Amino acid sequence: MLLLSIYYTKIQFSYINMEKLSVTTTQNVDIDYQLASVGDRILANLIDGFIKAAYYIILILILGIGGGESNEWILVLIGLPVIFYNLLSDLFLSGQTFGKMVMKIRVVKIDGGELNFGACFIRWVFRIVDIMMTYGVCAVLTVILGGKGQRVGDIAAKTAVLKINPKGSLSSTAYVEIEEGYEPHYPEVSLLSDTDMQTIKEVLLISSKDNSYNNIGAPHPLVLKTKEVVVKKMNIDTQQPSKEFLNTVLKDYNYYHQ
Numbered sequence: 001m002l003l004l005s006i007y008y009t010k011i012q013f014s015y016i017n018m019e020k021l022s023v024t025t026t027q028n029v030d031i032d033y034q035l036a037s038v039g040d041r042i043l044a045n046l047i048d049g050f051i052k053a054a055y056y057i058i059l060i061l062i063l064g065i066g067g068g069e070s071n072e073w074i075l076v077l078i079g080l081p082v083i084f085y086n087l088l089s090d091l092f093l094s095g096q097t098f099g100k101m102v103m104k105i106r107v108v109k110i111d112g113g114e115l116n117f118g119a120c121f122i123r124w125v126f127r128i129v130d131i132m133m134t135y136g137v138c139a140v141l142t143v144i145l146g147g148k149g150q151r152v153g154d155i156a157a158k159t160a161v162l163k164i165n166p167k168g169s170l171s172s173t174a175y176v177e178i179e180e181g182y183e184p185h186y187p188e189v190s191l192l193s194d195t196d197m198q199t200i201k202e203v204l205l206i207s208s209k210d211n212s213y214n215n216i217g218a219p220h221p222l223v224l225k226t227k228e229v230v231v232k233k234m235n236i237d238t239q240q241p242s243k244e245f246l247n248t249v250l251k252d253y254n255y256y257h258q
Contacts, residue, residue, distance in 0.1 A: 013019075045099060048089075091120040095104065107159050109159055125153070174250070176254055184256065186234065192233065231245075
């Protein structure tokens with residue numbers, strides 16, 4: 001897997017100017033991503049709240065449970081999925097609840113690692129302070145004033161919330177179109193993963209939009225660094241120009257996996 005060093009650029013929203021957040025991993029490849037706005041996160045939380053409330057109310061109506069003392073333990077059991085909803089959703093849905101899916105945002109580790117149970121648990125526990133005890137005021141103020149788009153739970157868990165591409169979009173996969181009769185150049189692409197290909201594709205997309213390098217015709221540093229990492233992982237030596245090499249690797253990978 002290509003490990004990334006990610007810098008989140010300063011994004012101007014209608015109600016808040018998000019600061020740049022730096023995430024460094026061992027490969028030192030820099031990619032720009034957009035942080036989720038306060039509005040995105042609030043709306044996702046409202047959607048999740050509606051889902052939890054609807055589940056609880058509908059189940060009570062279906063089971064015909066009243067408010068007697070004998071039914072209290074049943075109400076508690078019914079409420080367990082609501083209590084653990086955020087923890088289990090973030091853990092098993094790759095950093096997303098259903099509300100986050102709708103808003104196209106996701107929780108990630110800022111060190112580039114996998115989102116694990118420990119991080120999800122810390123974020124879930126801190127919801128008591130961030131959201132429940134302060135009605136969300138603490139979370140909103142921390143995200144705005146902290147300058148990194150993190151509530152207290154994110155700071156403690158070393159996570160952040162990003163905007164993502166819609167699920168199933170070809171731009172978020174390793175797919176590229178290859179011409180008929182294409183002949184592959186590097187069989188060593190078998191040493192690379194689908195995640196590696198997604199990273200290469202993202203790097204090429206970002207570099208193509210950076211006019212500061214396109215205008216002077218110089219190779220983009222991001223592309224140069226990515227080529228260096230890929231060549232090392234494939235254990236090859238090539239004189240092919242960086243951008244052309246990465247495009248070739250993408251095509252070769254798709255050729256062998258079509």
